Amino acid sequence: MTHLLDSLSEFQIFLLITIVKVVVVLVITLTAVAYTVLLERKLIGRMQNRWGPSRVGPFGLLQPLADGIKLFLKEDLTPLATEKPLFLIAPIIALTCALISVATVPFGAMHRVVVNGKANADIFQIADINVGLLVILGITSIGVYGIALSGWASNNKFALLGSLRATAQVISYELALGLSLVGVVLRAGSLRLRDIVDVQSTHGLLSWNILGGFAREPDGHGVVGWTVVGGFQLLAFFIYLMAAYAETNRSPFDLPEAESELVAGYHTEYSSMKFAMFFMAEYANMITVSCVATLLFFGGASSPLGHLLPDNFGGPILAAIFPILWFVAKIFCFLFLYIWVRSTLPRFRYDQLMDFGWKFLLPVAMANIVATSLVLALRG
Amino acid sequence: MELALFIIFGLIAVAGALNFLFQRHPINSALSLVTVMMSLAVLYWSLGAEFLAAAQVIVYSGAIMVLFVFVIMLLNAGEEERTTGSRMAYIAGFPGAAAIFCLLSFVFLTERKALGNANIGGYLNNFTSNISEISTVLFTKLLLPFEVTSVLILVAILGAVVLARKEQ
Structure with missing residues (x-):
């Protein structure tokens, strides 16, 4: 085995490690997607005073497996008057874009592995990019094509209306979403x-940015205190949260798939695995959005206890696992919030949705940028 | 590595541009344009300009082209009709285009020394790709063009509002 590794060049080892990381992260994300669906059904069930899925496996834990088999075995129908190539490619675009953005997310503390003293790679992040946040925003904005094309290619008025709504909504809220993150970047x-x-x-x-960002003052005299800059980010977090719900087409902004008016919205004509791809894309997007919120406002994989526990607490393996546990716990909280909101709030009206995005969220996000940069300029 | 990326995505960009011209349906043309934009972003990235690549994807593929597709969907634009073209285009168009091509290649070839040359699949130095460097240049040396461009865009938005407003 070591002999084999010796014969590989630095680039080949790097490629090998990256492929292993991609496969592992992909499998974990897809499993998480399947179990988020179960979590949603269970939680909404309990919130509506019923059990939710409970027959397949203990506590209904094998339900995602049964759902997957069902979707696989269903007949794959393609209506006659569709625009075939675009009809096929739309779910692929939606799912790929939803999954790619996970590549830039750091899941744990930095752990470099050195193989044969040649290549080293960070095992808890697939790609460490110096414009990582922009890459996530860019890939999310490409994901809109999946929704837009699916509605258009279906040749169905409900699907077209749903995708028009979704596209307009995503374009509008993308601005507020991007601008709300600028304060944190500053x-x-x-x-x-x-x-x-x-x-x-x-x-x-x-x-954490959400709690005001307690840190050493930037002038470096060792004074410890709340930076005023951090205080504004609480506002930014709520803008981000609302824009993110609209971006992922989730309740209370789920007009694109409003079942009482539009049948199912943009995926009305899709069945079997193509429908499943849209479904998985929606939940993968939820997870990505939760990851970004965790990284930008809740300190990512860092422990809420700070350095109260020694950094090598419980040996090297536990010390590497703890940050991941914190990260997963934070993401779970966001997913719980998503589901909680869905079962609590009624749907917005379309004009309310547009007014809220353009006339409220966008100006507040801009004011946040101005205030944050003013404070930073006056202090630094 | 950079050379391989350059060749692959350069070819994709050219193929996308040709497909853009030959497609009959506007939505297919718009999607070919998206392909061109994305492969340009990959080329920027392989040159080491990560910020420019990300901005290219967000602004062009993610915002402008989505609006194009949106408008095509909304207006339900039909397939374009092909005609054989006017006779003037054949008489004046093709020789004219060939003449301009010859003129440009002649000028570039004669001025080769003054223009300098670049390697295919090269890599930029860090100064041009760094975000803080870009913003320093943008807010000091290029401040006037930068601000003038923003005024230009504002004027365009005002024009759109005036055109779209209902008569009272």
Whole structure:
């Protein structure tokens, strides 16, 4: 085995490690997607005073497997008057774009592995890109094509209306979403996700952007206190949260698939695995959005206890696993919130949706940028 | 590595551009244009300009082209009709285009020394790709063009509002 590794060049080893990372992350994400669906059905069931799925396996835990088999075995119908190539490619675009953005997310603390003293790679992040945040935003904006094309290619009025609504909504809320993140980027001084997390991991829970970002003052005289810059980011977080719900077409902004008016919206004509791809894309997007919220406002994989516990607590393996557990716990909270909101709030009206995005969220996000940069300029 | 990326995505970009011209349906043309934009972004990335690549994807593929597709969907534009073209186009168009091509290649070839040359699949230095460097240049040396461009876009938006407003 070591002999084999010796014969590989640095680039080949890097490629090998990257492929292994991609496969592992993909499998974990898809499993998480399947179990988020189960979580949603279970939680909504309990919130509506019923059990939710409980027959397949203990506590209904094998339900995602049964759902998957059902979707696989269903007949794949393609209506006659569709635009075939676009009809086929739309779900692929939606799912791929939803899955690619996970590649830039750092899941744990930095752990470099060195193989044969040649290549080293960070095992808890697939790609460490210095404009990581922009890459996520870019890929999310490409995902709109999946929705837009599916509605158009279906040649169905409900699907077209659904995809028009979805496209208009995503374009409108993308602005507020992107602008709400600028304050955090200004504070970290970098678009690299690791840097943004590092700024928030100095004093545990108190350094998180959502709680005001307790940190050493920028003048470096060792004074410790809340930076005023951090205080504005609470506002930015709520803008982000609302824009993200609209971006992922989730309740209370789920007009594109409003079943009482549009049958099922843009995926009305899809069946079997093509429908499943849209379904998985929606939940993968939820997970991505939760990842970004965790990284930008909740300190990513850093512990809320800060350095109260020693950094090598419980040996090297536990010390590597703890950050991942924190990260997963934070994402779980966001997914729980998503589902909670869905079972609590009624749907917006279309004009309310547009007014809210353009006349409220966008100006507030801009004011946040101005305030944050003013404070940063006056202090630094 | 950079050379391989350059060749692959350069070919995809050219193929996308040709497909853009030959497709009959506007939505297929718009999607070919998206392909061109995306392969350009990959070329920027392989040159080491990550920020430019990300901006290209967000602005062109993610915002402008989505609006194009949206408008085509909304207006339900039909397939374009092909005609054989006017006779003037054949008489003046093809020789004219050939003449311009010859003129341009002549000028480029004679001025080769003054223009300098670049390697295929090269890599930019870090100064041009760094975000803080870009913003420093943008807000000091290029401040006037930058601000003038924003005024130009504002004027365009005002024009669109005036055109779309209902008569009272």
